[in-house]
Amino acid sequence: MKEIEFRIDRRSGVAAYQQIVLQTKQALRLGVLLPGDRLPTAKEVAESSAVNPNTTLKAYRELEREGLVEPRPGMGTFVRQSLAQPQAAADSPLRGELAAWMDKAREAGLEPDDVTALVASLLQERYAGHGASAARSHSRESEERT
Amino acid sequence: MSTVMGDRGSAEDSAIEAYGLGKRYRRGWALKDCSFRLPAGRICGLVGPNGAGKTTLMGIAVNLLQPTAGTVRVFGEAPGPGLGAAGRRTAFLAQDKPLFRRFTVAETLRLGRELNPRWDQRTAEDIVRSGDVPLTARVGTLSGGQRTRVAFALAFGRRPDLLLLDEPMSDLDPLVRHELMSVLMAEAAEHGTTVLMSSHMLADLEAVCDYLVVLASGSVRMAGEVDELLSAHTLLTGARTDEGMPADLAARHTVVESRTSGRQFTALVRPDGPVTGDLHADSPSLEEVLLAYLRTPGAPPLISPSAHAGPHPHPHAQHTQEAAA
Numbered sequence: 001m002k003e004i005e006f007r008i009d010r011r012s013g014v015a016a017y018q019q020i021v022l023q024t025k026q027a028l029r030l031g032v033l034l035p036g037d038r039l040p041t042a043k044e045v046a047e048s049s050a051v052n053p054n055t056t057l058k059a060y061r062e063l064e065r066e067g068l069v070e071p072r073p074g075m076g077t078f079v080r081q082s083l084a085q086p087q088a089a090a091d092s093p094l095r096g097e098l099a100a101w102m103d104k105a106r107e108a109g110l111e112p113d114d115v116t117a118l119v120a121s122l123l124q125e126r127y128a129g130h131g132a133s134a135a136r137s138h139s140r141e142s143e144e145r146t
Numbered sequence: 147m148s149t150v151m152g153d154r155g156s157a158e159d160s161a162i163e164a165y166g167l168g169k170r171y172r173r174g175w176a177l178k179d180c181s182f183r184l185p186a187g188r189i190c191g192l193v194g195p196n197g198a199g200k201t202t203l204m205g206i207a208v209n210l211l212q213p214t215a216g217t218v219r220v221f222g223e224a225p226g227p228g229l230g231a232a233g234r235r236t237a238f239l240a241q242d243k244p245l246f247r248r249f250t251v252a253e254t255l256r257l258g259r260e261l262n263p264r265w266d267q268r269t270a271e272d273i274v275r276s277g278d279v280p281l282t283a284r285v286g287t288l289s290g291g292q293r294t295r296v297a298f299a300l301a302f303g304r305r306p307d308l309l310l311l312d313e314p315m316s317d318l319d320p321l322v323r324h325e326l327m328s329v330l331m332a333e334a335a336e337h338g339t340t341v342l343m344s345s346h347m348l349a350d351l352e353a354v355c356d357y358l359v360v361l362a363s364g365s366v367r368m369a370g371e372v373d374e375l376l377s378a379h380t381l382l383t384g385a386r387t388d389e390g391m392p393a394d395l396a397a398r399h400t401v402v403e404s405r406t407s408g409r410q411f412t413a414l415v416r417p418d419g420p421v422t423g424d425l426h427a428d429s430p431s432l433e434e435v436l437l438a439y440l441r442t443p444g445a446p447p448l449i450s451p452s453a454h455a456g457p458h459p460h461p462h463a464q465h466t467q468e469a470a471a
Contacts, residue, residue, distance in 0.1 A: 047331075050324055
């Protein structure tokens with residue numbers, strides 16, 4: 001029944017609840033957790049990693065706000081949605097286009113570091129306001145509401 | 147008074163509310179004008195140097211000591227002799243974990259059952275069994291970790307809504323500490339117990355506490371949500387000036403502690419607005435924040451909104467308070 005066990009690194013400097021959020025998302029991306037799976041209860045997480053139950057529940061609330069999981073009263077917290085992206089699969093058109101572009105970059109004499117820098121700068125430009133920094137400010141905002 | 151949504155989804159009641167609490171012994175005040183609120187359902191660390199008043203505060207909350215000044219409410223009631231609601235709902239584990247050494251583990255639990263109308267034998271036995279402590283062993287023959295486990299079983303068997311633990315882990319090795327912390331967190335998860343736990347092991351507290359009360363020289367230096375307390379602080383490093391920290395920074399923000407080394411200064415501040423200048427700003431760890439407050443007795447206290455207690459703090463509080471004894 002228990003599909004995953006969280007590994008909380010006390011010395012990482014990342015808050016324990018964020019580690020639970022990140023590890024759950026990682027499991028959702030990798031398909032380790034599938035829709036309908038039950039997340040470990042706060043008690044189970046406490047037993048395995050001595051994590052404060054409020055920390056686990058806080059992480060689950062954040063996942064719930066993002067629409068990834070849902071609590072079912074008296075039963076636990078269940079996965080609603082997978083994060084595995086079919087558009088990013090090995091045979092997807094998006095991946096094919098990127099592969100073709102990268103071949104061109106190599107022909108043009110770009111080193112791997114040049115490619116990484118180019119991708120990173122475009123990522124920043126096109127995804128401005130998305131991603132990690134946006135997620136962080138979102139979570140801080142929601143903390144203040146609790 | 148507005149109600150705040152609690153972490154376990156219900157409106158947040160107060161587990162403990164202290165207002166102007168003071169205790170004077172012959173050698174002076176052990177606790178002085180101590181005010182704070184601990185919302186129900188929290189796992190709260192009680193931190194402070196030796197002699198800061200932690201044990202005194204716990205003693206008053208469980209009615210082992212009478213305050214010299216001020217009031218304390220436990221779930222809205224004054225702590226009274228054992229039979230009052232506040233007493234029934236509270237369990238206290240003293241630092242020396244007093245148990246009868248000649249009793250067997252089973253006899254110890256039996257005593258708990260006889261003395262407590264709300265006794266939960268299964269919870270108590272489960273805690274003992276999951277640590278492979280034989281029920282027939284005499285308490286005096288157990289290891290420190292096993293004895294602490296029996297003391298935990300006795301405390302949780304009372305099904306307390308508030309559990310106070312005075313230095314519960316001080317004499318245990320890291321493995322046993324982790325194991326017992328897991329027991330504590332799992333039981334708190336299952337029963338929604340509010341925990342107030344004093345400790346010198348800051349790293350341990352950082353791992354398990356979501357709430358914090360910091361005492362120094364008998365008064366509250368900091369109280370509130372760990373997340374709030376952390377995010378209220380910034381650690382600044384930069385080039386020092388003649389007086390150490392640049393004066394405009396000190397004027398604009400609340401400085402908890404600043405230190406200089408060579409050409410550099412480091413300061414823990416509570417920013418009042420954006421921090422500008424040629425500085426490196428970093429988020430401090432809980433340990434860094436705690437140490438800064440403990441080292442700097444003159445630093446202005448920080449009490450987060452949920453930890454504020456007033457003279458008429460709660461609708462359920464009885465208004466029979468004011469300067470006792």
